[in-house]
Amino acid sequence: MKRLADVATLTLRIIVVPLLSAAALLFSIALPAQAQQINLRMAILGGVAQSGYGEAMLGVPNAISKATNGKVKVEIFDSLIPPTQLANALRDGRIDMIGGVHPYLTGEEARFGIGHLPGLMNSMEEYKIVLDAYMADLIAEAWKTRYNGHVVTHGLWYENPHFSNKPLTKLSDFKGMKIRTHNAEAAQMLTLVGAHPTQISSAEMTGALQRGVIDALSTEWGSAVSLNVQDAAKYMAVWNFSVNLGWSVVFNNAVWDKLPADVKAQITTGMKAYQEERFASYRANSAKKRDTLVAKGIAFVEVPAEEQQKAFTDENIKVVYGGWYERAAKVGVNGPAVVAKVREILKK
Numbered sequence: 001m002k003r004l005a006d007v008a009t010l011t012l013r014i015i016v017v018p019l020l021s022a023a024a025l026l027f028s029i030a031l032p033a034q035a036q037q038i039n040l041r042m043a044i045l046g047g048v049a050q051s052g053y054g055e056a057m058l059g060v061p062n063a064i065s066k067a068t069n070g071k072v073k074v075e076i077f078d079s080l081i082p083p084t085q086l087a088n089a090l091r092d093g094r095i096d097m098i099g100g101v102h103p104y105l106t107g108e109e110a111r112f113g114i115g116h117l118p119g120l121m122n123s124m125e126e127y128k129i130v131l132d133a134y135m136a137d138l139i140a141e142a143w144k145t146r147y148n149g150h151v152v153t154h155g156l157w158y159e160n161p162h163f164s165n166k167p168l169t170k171l172s173d174f175k176g177m178k179i180r181t182h183n184a185e186a187a188q189m190l191t192l193v194g195a196h197p198t199q200i201s202s203a204e205m206t207g208a209l210q211r212g213v214i215d216a217l218s219t220e221w222g223s224a225v226s227l228n229v230q231d232a233a234k235y236m237a238v239w240n241f242s243v244n245l246g247w248s249v250v251f252n253n254a255v256w257d258k259l260p261a262d263v264k265a266q267i268t269t270g271m272k273a274y275q276e277e278r279f280a281s282y283r284a285n286s287a288k289k290r291d292t293l294v295a296k297g298i299a300f301v302e303v304p305a306e307e308q309q310k311a312f313t314d315e316n317i318k319v320v321y322g323g324w325y326e327r328a329a330k331v332g333v334n335g336p337a338v339v340a341k342v343r344e345i346l347k348k
Contacts, residue, residue, distance in 0.1 A: 052247075
């Protein structure tokens with residue numbers, strides 16, 4: 001399987017030295033405003049080129065080059081930094097920018113898990129409404145204060161089904177199953193319905209399902225295509241345990257501050273347009289990935305609405321939201337007020 005960087009039409013350098021210090025990284029962009037080229041390095045999660053995240057990240061170099069008339073060149077590295085260390089590398093100044101993965105961080109930064117709360121935002125369209133009206137600033141503040149980052153683009157992974165070797169069409173089907181999941185909110189919901197949530201990296205989950213280490217896994221359509229999940233699973237079904245899984249394109253604050261003012265303005269405008277393009281094509285692109293998996297032999301099974309609703313009892317909602325409120329309080333966020341604001345925006 002090709003790495004993401006091999007898929008992208010980029011010229012990459014081979015890294016044979018330890019991670020550069022923040023000062024060394026900043027030197028690469030400490031150029032006069034009239035300079036011809038500003039070179040930036042961007043670390044991303046590898047191995048998921050066909051996911052909504054992967055496709056978006058591979059388009060970032062072109063989007064920034066276009067926005068800055070070729071002045072800024074972004075090189076992508078998909079294996080330079082371990083996936084769970086991307087945010088820390090950004091915070092510590094070990095990399096210029098990252099493709100930040102929200103689900104991996106919800107246990108320590110609750111603001112990234114707002115879209116995961118069951119029943120709050122039930123579609124990409126609702127997420128986008130809240131993002132534009134309120135949530136973009138909340139997420140940007142989390143990146144700024146906790147991870148020393150400046151956000152230029154927000155987005156979503158494609159839809160996130162459960163893959164298994166038996167059809168998961170009833171809530172009772174989850175009882176006793178070991179299921180790979182990737183965020184705190186979904187893990188709580190799975191526990192409440194009798195499953196055993198398990199953390200396994202995306203690179204290992206297909207093999208884990210094949211070997212019976214897990215009974216099912218949750219990942220998005222495009223990641224499943226990239227990771228050949230059809231080799232391990234016969235069925236896929238969408239359960240709305242955590243609907244909207246986000247990502248962000250984030251600059252290290254010091255790197256961003258060193259950029260010339262005109263370049264920052266160009267990137268801000270260009271990446272906002274790129275964000276809109278990604279959301280506009282989301283539905284069509286997500287459906288293509290689902291259809292690709294069907295063509296590869298995975299049966300898509302519909303989950304009856306009444307079975308979905310069985311998961312969302314008042315008690316289950318109370319537990320999941322309560323856990324999120326506790327995590328939010330730890331980072332100084334009033335969770336109930338955030339939820340109330342989202343409901344106000346969506347008129348719920």
